[in-house]
Amino acid sequence: MLLDKRVDGLIICSARLDDERLLRVIAPHRAVVLINRAAAKRHAATIEVDYCAGVEAVVTQLSALDRMRLGFAAGPAALQGGRKRREGIEAALARHGLSPLLRSALHAGPPGWRRDRRKAAARGCSGRYHDLLQRPGRARPDEAARTGRHQGARGEMALVGWDDIPASDLVSPALTTLRIAKQGLGEMAMRMLLDRIAGRNAQQGIVIEPDPIWRATTPAV
Known part of the structure; x- marks a missing residue:
């Protein structure tokens, strides 16, 4: 459809296609970010x-x-971002001489899976991560996929999320998170695309670092 419309360029976010299929899709377009x-x-x-x-x-x-x-829950393996987050935290733990107590993954499912996940979170219990809170004593992570406050978990858990979604600062306790400046990211992508459309390929690649936003789910920070 995009080729039929003869669009001038494409910005593609978090493509799940493997490299071969992705390159085949973008090959006919002269400007891609x-x-x-x-x-x-x-x-x-x-x-x-x-x-x-x-x-x-x-x-x-x-x-x-x-x-x-420490325990962590990564995104679906099909997502580059989820895979890189998993690789990043495993590398960081190794540098500190630590190993994850628990690895888990959130897999995309049929239509409605996001809605069902939100409902589960609203009840204070996500089935995928329930065993994080059921582990006894020192087998239970300090940093988990959720705080478990509604489960009556003994002791204190630290919690860190990703992307600083709008609800992060509204939930109680407020969620510590890693923030990516998405407005700025979008502006950079558009400038890069306009440059490529005009034949100016001055900026070929940008790497950005997320900013930690410390809130109440990591006490004593």
């Missing part, structure tokens, strides 16, 4: 997120607070 995905400069300009730098800052801070029992 990929967000959250790598590609050779002859194929597209790119904006990538340095997940390693973001999670390194979080792991460093948590370890300084003596939070040594």
Whole structure:
């Protein structure tokens, strides 16, 4: 459809296609910008997120607070972002001599899976992460996929999310998160696309680092 409309360029965000299929899709277009995905400069300009730098800052801070029992929940394996977050946190933990107590993944499902997940979260219980809170004593993570306050979890858990969605500062306790300046990211992508449309390929790739936003779910920060 885009080819039929003879669009001047494409901005593609977090494509789930494998590299071969993605390159085949974008090949007919003369100007392409990929967000959250790598590609050779002859194929597209790119904006990538340095997940390693973001999670390194979080792991460093948590370890300084003596939070040594860590678990994490990554995104679907089909998402480049989810995979890179998982790789980033595993690398950061290894540098600090730590290993994750629990790995979990949130997989996309049939239509309505996001709505069902939100309903589960509203009840204070997400089935995928329920076992994080059921582990006894020192087997339970300090940093988990949710605080468990409605489950009556003993002790205190630290919690760090990603993307600083609007609800992060509205829930109680407010959620510590890693923020990506999406407005600025969108503006950069549009400038890069306009440059490529005009034949000015001065900026081929940008790497941005997320900013940690410390809130109440990481006490004592």
